[in-house]
Amino acid sequence: MIKWTGDVVNAYSLVLFSFSFCFENILTEKSVFSSKNHKQINKAQEKLFSPALDSSTKPITATALHAPPQNAGEMTPETRPGNSKPHIVVFPYPAQGHMLPLLDLTHQLCRRGLAVSVVVTTGNLRFLSPLLSAHSSESISAVSFPFPPHPSLPSGVENVQDVGNSGNYPIMASLRELREPIINWFRAHPNPPVAFVSDFFLGWTNDLCRQIGIPRFAFFSSGALLAAVVKFCFDNIDLVKSTEPIRFLDLPRTPVFKKEHIPTTVRRYIHSPSPELEIARNSYLENILSYGCVFNSFDCLEDEYFEYMKQKVGHDRVFGVGPLCSVGLDPSGRGKSGSDSVSDVDTKALLTWLDQCPDGSVVYVSFGSQKLLTKDQCNALALGLEKSMTRFVWVVKKDPVPDGFEGRVAGRGMVVRGWAPQVVLLRHMAVGGFLSHCGWNSVLEAITSETMIMAWPWGAMNAKLVVDHMGIAVRACEGTETVPDPDELGRTIQAAMGNDGKEVRSRAAEIGKRAVKAVEPGGSSWTAFDHLVQELLHL
Structure with a gap:
């Protein structure tokens, strides 16, 4: 049996209020963030896949949380689908x-x-x-x-x-x-x-x-x-x-x-x-x-x-x-659950920092929700980012970021610990590249954000597709256990974000537009x- 206390419902109410606010703005083709600094993607999300909201869809409100089943596998009258629908x-x-x-x-x-x-x-x-x-x-x-x-x-x-x-x-x-x-x-x-x-x-x-x-x-x-x-x-x-x-x-x-x-x-x-x-x-x-x-x-x-x-x-x-x-639903909370730790840098502060960066100048760095980098990998990545002289946002979980690194790159890079709104960040105009493990969700989120991928794949299938077949990514490194050479990694990042990567970035933007049209x-x-x-x- 699942027990829902008043405190749990109140906590969900706060979450759902934020969902309501963000989603309502999507419906009205407005953004909760500055439209000036976000890629013009997916403006009218509710027009996609369905011409209009059907009568069974309610606005997202804090009071709309359904009561869960009272026993394992049991459905109460409040949660049982009506006989009128398949x-x-x-x-x-x-x-x-x-x-x-x-x-x-x-x-x-x-x-x-x-x-x-x-x-x-x-x-x-x-x-x-x-x-x-x-x-x-x-x-x-x-x-x-x-x-x-x-x-x-x-x-x-x-x-x-x-x-x-x-x-x-x-x-x-x-x-x-x-x-x-x-x-x-x-x-x-x-x-x-x-x-x-x-x-x-x-x-x-x-x-x-x-x-x-x-x-x-x-x-x-x-x-x-x-x-x-x-x-x-x-x-x-x-x-x-x-x-x-x-x-x-x-x-x-x-x-x-x-x-x-x-x-x-x-x-x-x-x-x-x-x-x-x-x-x-x-x-x-x-x-x-x-x-x-x-x-x-x-x-x-x-x-x-x-x-x-x-x-x-x-x-x-x-x-x-x-x-x-x-x-899907509001992208600002995509992938976050109640058990996620709160990021040391809140979203508003992070977006404010990105607003001050030139368009396409920032590398977003994240390796998914499952894998932690080793100490040697973190050291090599940190040094590579430092040597690239490129602006970046690096999302880490419990990865061992080297001591002193954040001080050395202060003003040029940000390290976000915990969870970050990946889709929102990728869609920011300042973000021009995504250093990624090439998990499928990350690949699609990059594509729909018109963002070039710098691939450090931990599985070769997706990298084959985006690098070799589609030309919307460049290889930065390869292998789950690989420790990259910092000098080479730094040069790859710098080149991809500069003139050498212009064609790949253009191709990524083109495929991104076609993805949204799909x-x-x-x-x-x-x-x-x-x-x-x-x-x-x-x-």
Whole structure:
């Protein structure tokens, strides 16, 4: 059972008031920040994917927070979707890079007249509060279950952000234990769901859907190139084992990757097969057997890989509906949860500092929510930034920033500890480059912000796409454990932000405009999303 105290509700009220203020300004095509200093992107967010707010969508107010289910898997009358709307289930995987885009998609599904039940464990319920406040109880509800314990996970850990990437396999194993509770909830529901949309890390839900007799749509929070590479690897294990580097002859453009750069699950499966990895492999292959596949990507970026996936799955129910970061809720709080520490530099102070910088002169530096840099990596990065003589904002978590560094770069650089509003910062006119690990969400947020990427990829797929295929990024470094040469890194940053990077920055701006057009009425992603909605409405 979930207990909501008055203090919790009051705390959420403050958060939701800020969401209301920011989102209302988006609706009226005004900005809570100075329009002079923000890239003219996505002005009328509510025009995207849907021509107008439907009657089930309420303004975001502090009083709109839904009461959660009283018991595990139970829905109260206040949270039960009404019988008048087609009812679907959404099951996100509890990691920030997975949850954010699927909840963005859920927001749009609600706006198109579907009733959505979102399956989460109790500890992840807090991530739903913006959605629950933005829509009526007839449109969206939370179905929460206690998190099944796992011997490899500390008590209370229910999200990858609490334990890091090492927690993926045990969390995936724990979530498989929810199969019977979900089936029991489905069978007891007065208005059973007609479809199931779940993250591609939850491939086992396809077999669950066979059992209850409804179609499952696999949601890929990452791109179609990655999906194609994993599919090829699992279909050609002997070839992948015996070849170095691996030439993907079956894929568009015939990409070539070293073994060390193929996805971690495939590498582990090849070198150290185990029952756990066999389950992971089978789970992935279940995604390909699903009724439909939904990608957080768009035609301009990956059209050829969408076509490849259509050939492999044997049907046309492959939907590129991204970039979903352009059609979600208020970007100023994107990715922040109640457990995030408060940044030492508040957003207003940071934006004020950026306002004083020339357009395109600042490098934004961030490496996602999961990985901490080592001391040697931090030392090399700090020295590289110092040598580049370029303005920068460096977002760190608990990374060991060298002593004295901040004093040496005072006035030219800022170090932000904790959480920062990445989308808002990338869209600021002063930000001209993004030194990134090339996680998919970060790639899409950079693209939609028309910001060039300086890639330090910790996985080669996305970097291959943005550097080699699209020409909207430059390579700064490569590898999760790599310690860059500070002199070389400094020169790369300086060159990318100067005249040498002018062509790449121009290309990034061009692709960014096309990305935003993709989710506008008539765009490729808008059309694909409409086809997805029609599929769901007619099941």
